[in-house]
Amino acid sequence: MMGNPYILTIAGHDPCGGAGITADLKTMEDLGVHGLSACTALTVQSDTVLKKCEWTDAGLIVEQIEILMESYPVQAVKIGIIEDLEVLNTIVHLLKAKDPGIRIIWDPVLRSGSGYDFHNRIKVRDLHGILEHCDLVTPNYNEIRALSENGNTEKAIREITSRCHLFLKGGHRNDRKGMDILYRKGMPPVEFSPKDILNTDRHGSGCVLSSAIAAYLALGNSLEDSCEQAKEYTYRFLNNAPGRDRLKGITLQYISQGTTIDEHLKNIRNICVAGGDWIQLRIKDHPEKEVFEAAREAVKLCRAYGAKLIIDDHVSVAKAVGADGVHLGKNDLPAGEARKILGPGFIIGATANTTEDIEHLAGTGIDYIGLGPYRFTHTKKNLSPVLGLAGYSRIMEQLRQKKIYIPVVAIGGIGLKDMGPLSETGLQGVAVSSLLSDAKEPSTHSGLRETIARIQQYFNQTPEVASR
Numbered sequence: 001m002m003g004n005p006y007i008l009t010i011a012g013h014d015p016c017g018g019a020g021i022t023a024d025l026k027t028m029e030d031l032g033v034h035g036l037s038a039c040t041a042l043t044v045q046s047d048t049v050l051k052k053c054e055w056t057d058a059g060l061i062v063e064q065i066e067i068l069m070e071s072y073p074v075q076a077v078k079i080g081i082i083e084d085l086e087v088l089n090t091i092v093h094l095l096k097a098k099d100p101g102i103r104i105i106w107d108p109v110l111r112s113g114s115g116y117d118f119h120n121r122i123k124v125r126d127l128h129g130i131l132e133h134c135d136l137v138t139p140n141y142n143e144i145r146a147l148s149e150n151g152n153t154e155k156a157i158r159e160i161t162s163r164c165h166l167f168l169k170g171g172h173r174n175d176r177k178g179m180d181i182l183y184r185k186g187m188p189p190v191e192f193s194p195k196d197i198l199n200t201d202r203h204g205s206g207c208v209l210s211s212a213i214a215a216y217l218a219l220g221n222s223l224e225d226s227c228e229q230a231k232e233y234t235y236r237f238l239n240n241a242p243g244r245d246r247l248k249g250i251t252l253q254y255i256s257q258g259t260t261i262d263e264h265l266k267n268i269r270n271i272c273v274a275g276g277d278w279i280q281l282r283i284k285d286h287p288e289k290e291v292f293e294a295a296r297e298a299v300k301l302c303r304a305y306g307a308k309l310i311i312d313d314h315v316s317v318a319k320a321v322g323a324d325g326v327h328l329g330k331n332d333l334p335a336g337e338a339r340k341i342l343g344p345g346f347i348i349g350a351t352a353n354t355t356e357d358i359e360h361l362a363g364t365g366i367d368y369i370g371l372g373p374y375r376f377t378h379t380k381k382n383l384s385p386v387l388g389l390a391g392y393s394r395i396m397e398q399l400r401q402k403k404i405y406i407p408v409v410a411i412g413g414i415g416l417k418d419m420g421p422l423s424e425t426g427l428q429g430v431a432v433s434s435l436l437s438d439a440k441e442p443s444t445h446s447g448l449r450e451t452i453a454r455i456q457q458y459f460n461q462t463p464e465v466a467s468r
């Protein structure tokens with residue numbers, strides 16, 4: 001074959017570039033194939049919120065495909081979001097009419113990473129005529145469940161694999177998390193174990209995987225090798241995720257307290273020794289130079305114990321000492337300004353008291369929300385209105401309805417007995433200060449260790465287990 005092979009992505013446009021045709025083209029370029037694109041939808045979204053999806057007229061999609069197929073020797077096609085089965089059917093038949101040998105990889109996006117439902121009522125039986133023309137479909141575990149009738153995923157897998165190959169992504173399965181399985185027509189399945197459990201919910205990861213498979217196939221690899229290499233490529237993509245993904249599984253933030261800077265550092269050390277993995281250095285009423293000195297020591301401590309360090313308020317200190325991130329209040333530097341200073345690698349947290357606050361902040365590219373106060377506390381002056389458990393339940397439900405998915409931690413006057421009820425609202429975790437600032441001496445380390453482990457566990461289990 002002369003030159004780089006051509007691959008066509010038929011998918012939606014994501015203005016933030018993390019998913020859809022932009023992500024597909026980046027992947028293709030990266031893997032040394034020539035990427036072409038036909039746009040099926042214009043979306044209004046960031047990596048956390050999908051607000052709108054305007055479908056491209058079917059005739060216009062057909063025209064885009066026709067000109068590309070007539071001008072370039074397209075070897076493989078990746079199909080992403082499509083308005084409905086009628087449009088999908090038209091596209092698949094058009095592609096096969098133009099080139100019966102073309103390889104079609106369909107990534108059936110039924111729900112976007114940010115929670116938007118595209119097609120939630122389609123079943124496998126509706127897809128028979130389309131699957132006959134595909135080489136490979138790449139649903140995730142939730143998607144295969146949604147496609148199955150009466151929850152019978154085994155039957156759905158059999159129905160698909162009697163027509164085309166199936167790469168079932170295991171990022172959402174509870175039994176064998178991260179285990180992807182390639183079911184080939186008439187051959188035994190091949191399992192691809194995860195190297196590590198990474199956040200497969202990352203916006204665009206499905207697009208990256210399916211375009212990478214298409215690229216590796218077009219480069220002449222076997223289906224099995226293409227899937228294996230594409231999984232490896234997607235692993236690298238997930239591993240290079242910006243701040244938010246690095247918060248996965250981190251559920252308890254300790255907010256430092258102390259009457260002196262030494263006391264802050266002593267408390268931080270105690271928490272790290274006892275298994276705390278997320279620390280916020282919150283020093284009030286000291287000159288920035290002293291906060292900087294303290295932050296330098298706190299970074300050393302946190303590095304030594306493998307904990308992440310967030311600096312309250314002081315963006316330039318966080319950057320100068322190489323902390324993991326910063327926490328911004330309503331009167332601090334706006335998140336967008338902080339991001340310009342810190343770049344994509346830093347975690348940025350921000351304070352909220354209402355659903356509207358969170359909705360606004362989620363659009364500014366921050367990584368987590370501190371939502372408070374839960375109840376009255378002496379630790380912070382000028383508290384916003386107390387939310388109570390009812391407030392958290394209401395706000396978390398509103399976020400689900402608005403399809404806003406961003407890690408939220410509760411804060412303010414939280415005690416051990418609050419962990420169970422709070423963990424059931426869908427929070428990622430809690431941020432506490434007084435609760436963990438009293439058990440100081442080495443003799444109490446085992447008690448502190450147990451308390452920290454219990455809190456972390458509350459938020460690291462499934463909602464069903466947490467409510468038992």
Ligand SMILES: Cc1ncc(COP(=O)(O)OP(=O)(O)O)c(N)n1
Nearest residue numbers: 312327328329330351370380411431
């Ligand atoms: C996790 C977390 N949530 C909220 C806050 C409060 O921050 P802010 O509103 O900036 O108030 P101060 O902490 O600066 O008094 C926080 N620090 N951490």
Ligand SMILES: Cc1nc(C(=O)O)sc1CCOP(=O)(O)O
Nearest residue numbers: 372373377379412413432433434
């Ligand atoms: C730092 C802070 N921010 C709050 C908010 O509501 O934004 S409440 C709070 C104090 C958290 O400490 P404690 O666990 O001792 O109450």
Ligand SMILES: [Mg+2]
Nearest residue numbers: 312313328329
């Ligand atoms: Mg602050």
